[in-house]
Amino acid sequence: MSIWRRIAIFLSIMGPGIITANIDNDAxxxxxxxxxxxxxxxxxxxxxxxxxxALIVIQEMVARMAAVTGKGLSDLIRENYGVxxxxxxxxxxxxxxxxxxxxxxxGWAASMEILGFSKYFMVPLGALFIWFLVVKGSYRFVERIxxxxxxxxxxxxxxxxxxxxxxxRVVYSTFVPQIQWNAEFIMLSIAIxxxxxxxxxxxxxxxxxxxxxITKEEYKASRLDVFIGCSITDIxxxxxxxxxxxxxxxxxxxxxxxxEAALALKPLAGNxxxxxxxxxxxxxxxxxxxxxxxxxxxxxxxxxxxxxxVNKTFRDAPQFMWIYTFMIVIAVIVILIPDAPLVFLMVLSxxxxxxxxxxxxxxALSLVNNKKIMGEYVNPKFYNVISWGTIGAITALAVFFVxxxxxxxxx
Amino acid sequence: MPxxxxxxxxxxxxxxxxxxxxxxxxxxxDIVMIKGEPFPKxxxxxxxxxxxxxxxxxxxxxxxNKRIISAQIYSDVLRHYDYSETDLLIVRDIFDxxxxxxxxxxxxxxxxxxxxxxxxxxxxxxxxxxxxxxxxRLGVERGGEDMMRLFKKHLPYNLISWNYIQxxxxxxxxxxxxxxxxMVSELHPADLxxxxxxxxxxxxxxxxxxLDVETAAEALSELQPDVQxxxxxxxxxxxxxxxxxxxxxxxxxxxxxxxxxxxxxxxxEHIEKDExxxxxxxxxxxxxxxxxxxxxxFIAYRPEILVKxxxxxxxxxxxxxxxxxxxxxxxxxxxxxxVISLRDLLxxxxxxxxxxxxKTKLKIVSPETDEIEVAEIVSKYNLVAIPVVDSEGYMLGIxxxxxxxxxxxxxxxxxxxxxx
Numbered sequence: 001m002s003i004w005r006r007i008a009i010f011l012s013i014m015g016p017g018i019i020t021a022n023i024d025n026d027a028x029x030x031x032x033x034x035x036x037x038x039x040x041x042x043x044x045x046x047x048x049x050x051x052x053x054a055l056i057v058i059q060e061m062v063a064r065m066a067a068v069t070g071k072g073l074s075d076l077i078r079e080n081y082g083v084x085x086x087x088x089x090x091x092x093x094x095x096x097x098x099x100x101x102x103x104x105x106x107g108w109a110a111s112m113e114i115l116g117f118s119k120y121f122m123v124p125l126g127a128l129f130i131w132f133l134v135v136k137g138s139y140r141f142v143e144r145i146x147x148x149x150x151x152x153x154x155x156x157x158x159x160x161x162x163x164x165x166x167x168x169r170v171v172y173s174t175f176v177p178q179i180q181w182n183a184e185f186i187m188l189s190i191a192i193x194x195x196x197x198x199x200x201x202x203x204x205x206x207x208x209x210x211x212x213x214i215t216k217e218e219y220k221a222s223r224l225d226v227f228i229g230c231s232i233t234d235i236x237x238x239x240x241x242x243x244x245x246x247x248x249x250x251x252x253x254x255x256x257x258x259x260e261a262a263l264a265l266k267p268l269a270g271n272x273x274x275x276x277x278x279x280x281x282x283x284x285x286x287x288x289x290x291x292x293x294x295x296x297x298x299x300x301x302x303x304x305x306x307x308x309x310v311n312k313t314f315r316d317a318p319q320f321m322w323i324y325t326f327m328i329v330i331a332v333i334v335i336l337i338p339d340a341p342l343v344f345l346m347v348l349s350x351x352x353x354x355x356x357x358x359x360x361x362x363x364a365l366s367l368v369n370n371k372k373i374m375g376e377y378v379n380p381k382f383y384n385v386i387s388w389g390t391i392g393a394i395t396a397l398a399v400f401f402v403x404x405x406x407x408x409x410x411x
Numbered sequence: 412m413p414x415x416x417x418x419x420x421x422x423x424x425x426x427x428x429x430x431x432x433x434x435x436x437x438x439x440x441d442i443v444m445i446k447g448e449p450f451p452k453x454x455x456x457x458x459x460x461x462x463x464x465x466x467x468x469x470x471x472x473x474x475x476n477k478r479i480i481s482a483q484i485y486s487d488v489l490r491h492y493d494y495s496e497t498d499l500l501i502v503r504d505i506f507d508x509x510x511x512x513x514x515x516x517x518x519x520x521x522x523x524x525x526x527x528x529x530x531x532x533x534x535x536x537x538x539x540x541x542x543x544x545x546x547x548r549l550g551v552e553r554g555g556e557d558m559m560r561l562f563k564k565h566l567p568y569n570l571i572s573w574n575y576i577q578x579x580x581x582x583x584x585x586x587x588x589x590x591x592x593x594m595v596s597e598l599h600p601a602d603l604x605x606x607x608x609x610x611x612x613x614x615x616x617x618x619x620x621x622l623d624v625e626t627a628a629e630a631l632s633e634l635q636p637d638v639q640x641x642x643x644x645x646x647x648x649x650x651x652x653x654x655x656x657x658x659x660x661x662x663x664x665x666x667x668x669x670x671x672x673x674x675x676x677x678x679x680e681h682i683e684k685d686e687x688x689x690x691x692x693x694x695x696x697x698x699x700x701x702x703x704x705x706x707x708x709f710i711a712y713r714p715e716i717l718v719k720x721x722x723x724x725x726x727x728x729x730x731x732x733x734x735x736x737x738x739x740x741x742x743x744x745x746x747x748x749x750v751i752s753l754r755d756l757l758x759x760x761x762x763x764x765x766x767x768x769x770k771t772k773l774k775i776v777s778p779e780t781d782e783i784e785v786a787e788i789v790s791k792y793n794l795v796a797i798p799v800v801d802s803e804g805y806m807l808g809i810x811x812x813x814x815x816x817x818x819x820x821x822x823x824x825x826x827x828x829x830x831x
Contacts, residue, residue, distance in 0.1 A: 019700060075509070076509050078520065079507050079508065079509075080505070082507060082548075083507065083522065083545055083548040083549060084548065084549060087545065087549060303520075304519065304520060304545075305509050305510065305519045305520025305540075
């Protein structure tokens with residue numbers, strides 16, 4: 001096979017992995033990285049490497065399941081573990097994802113406000129745009145738009161270079177782990193993993209690969225897609241941390257929001273850095289606001305067995321379209337109501353996500369090892385050691401994360 | 412082992428199975444089905460005790476209902492069971508599977524499976540695909556129903572009859588319907604009737620409210636009399652009257668005749684006067700006679716009418732009338748003179764009178780004629796309908812062949828009595 005042919009095949013397969021991994025850096029992800037950089041400078045950079053490895057290990061298994069079975073993750077969970085576990089999982093995920101959707105719209109609203117637009121105008125407008133995109137668009141079209149939007153993330157890479165960090169210290173912190181024994185440091189490092197590996201993305205990735213109709217034979221290209229996606233997402237995270245660490249940390253600025261980071265950058269790094277941060281936040285938020293409700297509609301419809309897919313119409317897949325519409329509309333309303341309990345919703349959402357993650361991963365791992373489902377594509381032995389290790393570590397951190405949120409550590 | 416009634420598989424799972432002394436043999440884990448006509452039937456229960464699986468054949472069961480399951484045998488004769496790919500198991504192979512329609516569209520998942528007694532077997536009659544099935548699996552069906560009642564809504568039964576499901580193969584990953592999805596909601600009234608006869612009366616009534624009047628009327632006439640009566644009684648008079656009015660008078664009369672007299676009167680008062688009179692007239696005959704079977708909607712014209720005018724008139728009148736294969740010729744007193752088949756009418760020259768082409772050697776029955784005798788005459792002379800004429804020659808109505816077939820060979824929904 002010529003190299004061009006291989007590239008052509010890859011280009012036709014790529015999409016789901018890159019999109020899923022990138023959208024991982026949604027509003028709450030960007031916030032976490034910005035806060036991490038501003039608070040602890042480069043000290044947390046090393047956590048990105050194990051996070052990337054864990055992300056790749058997990059996403060690869062999920063992608064493999066999609067290519068081999070042609071089914072979504074909740075399809076498989078429902079068929080193999082019955083109504084009860086599926087139902088409770090879906091209910092919790094729905095609430096958690098609703099919180100995430102609200103967080104993404106909040107990020108969109110905040111970025112629009114700092115760019116000088118009224119959120120009362122821009123939030124409904126953004127919602128309308130993403131609603132039209134999915135309801136009226138085809139899968140190919142939606143995927144193209146999302147891929148283009150993913151390119152915008154490279155803005156963070158530019159801003160990282162513009163900040164002129166001390167590269168020697170950056171490289172050192174990236175490869176030499178360091179731990180500071182204080183509550184905030186530990187919480188933030190867990191939060192980085194928690195915001196990078198989420199339950200919904202496993203469902204979304206598997207569904208979108210299945211909907212794209214990727215087969216076992218094309219799986220190799222799909223694996224590359226996942227690999228590239230996971231790498232890009234953490235490169236982007238890396239530069240967000242670097243930017244905030246270089247500009248905000250020396251001044252001892254404490255920030256709590258991604259939009260605050262953008263504002264703080266304005267006097268320090270100039271208008272361009274501000275614009276990049278604001279526009280990228282807007283872009284990431286909007287992307288998240290498309291994908292999270294979409295992922296939710298996917299897995300609910302899969303679990304209950306209804307027709308679904310971006311390619312379908314309201315007539316063909318009414319439940320799918322209505323769940324998507326419903327989530328967006330309610331999220332917009334919540335954002336626009338003054339004094340809505342946004343913080344509570346987002347904390348609730350991350351607690352629920354943290355609690356669910358171990359279950360989702362354990363289900364995924366036991367499904368991928370089921371010979372009846374996967375045939376010869378089950379995990380090789382050594383791979384199982386890695387994946388169980390990863391999942392064990394993530395589970396421990398997730399439990400810890402939930403505990404620290406529920407019982408704040410001296411903070 | 413005789414089994415009466417109907418039950419959902421999820422109600423059985425994890426239920427203890429007792430031996431004749433009341434000791435527990437194990438808990439129900441799964442149910443093995445084998446091919447049967449017309450539906451698959453239960454061949455054994457798979458029970459679990461102390462992490463071991465046993466096979467309990469259907470014939471060794473003594474009592475089988477959702478409260479008690481007991482066997483005639485003791486634990487020492489139970490045989491071990493190992494999962495086999497060739498067995499068809501309800502929980503393993505049918506539960507939670509995707510149902511796709513004939514066009515490959517995903518319709519819904521199997522939430523539960525319904526069994527029903529038939530002869531001495533338990534047969535798989537339908538799969539539950541609704542919220543009710545999910546709630547039952549979660550053990551909150553009752554709670555869900557109570558909650559819906561708060562909103563004055565009824566939790567619907569969404570069952571798909573096994574008729575529409577393609578034969579299952581081992582190791583299946585999805586279950587296919589034989590019909591496109593749209594058709595599940597646009598089932599033929601006779602099929603709807605079959606489904607309705609499988610749910611309880613109260614639910615049947617609420618099911619009916621969801622149908623348009625025309626479909627409801629057709630479906631109602633396909634049901635067995637006691638179900639019809641129960642459903643109509645469960646509805647408010649206005650909507651009942653709407654449905655009755657839509658039915659052909661003979662079938663309306665059949666339904667009303669099974670109702671309590673007061674209710675029937677009440678409904679008749681809500682029906683348009685002409686229609687009500689027709690029905691009342693039919694109600695005066697014994698059910699199993701020609702009078703009870705007949706309908707008083709038929710087409711009758713005067714003998715002096717020209718064929719071309721008759722065809723013109725016929726085009727207008729036939730819309731309202733159920734049986735149009737014969738055109739009857741009556742005189743001014745409505746006494747019958749002759750009959751013309753639709754075929755003869757259409758083949759006749761346009762400018763002759765009906766009296767020129769009508770057949771005067773009529774086969775007729777009196778209103779008191781027994782239904783079997785009517786059937787014999789219709790069969791002997793290969794008729795599609797036969798006029799019912801009183802002793803003075805007045806034409807009262809006609810008995811059509813479909814009514815006779817229904818009497819001799821009742822459809823499944825009418826024949827099968829609900830066993831609870």
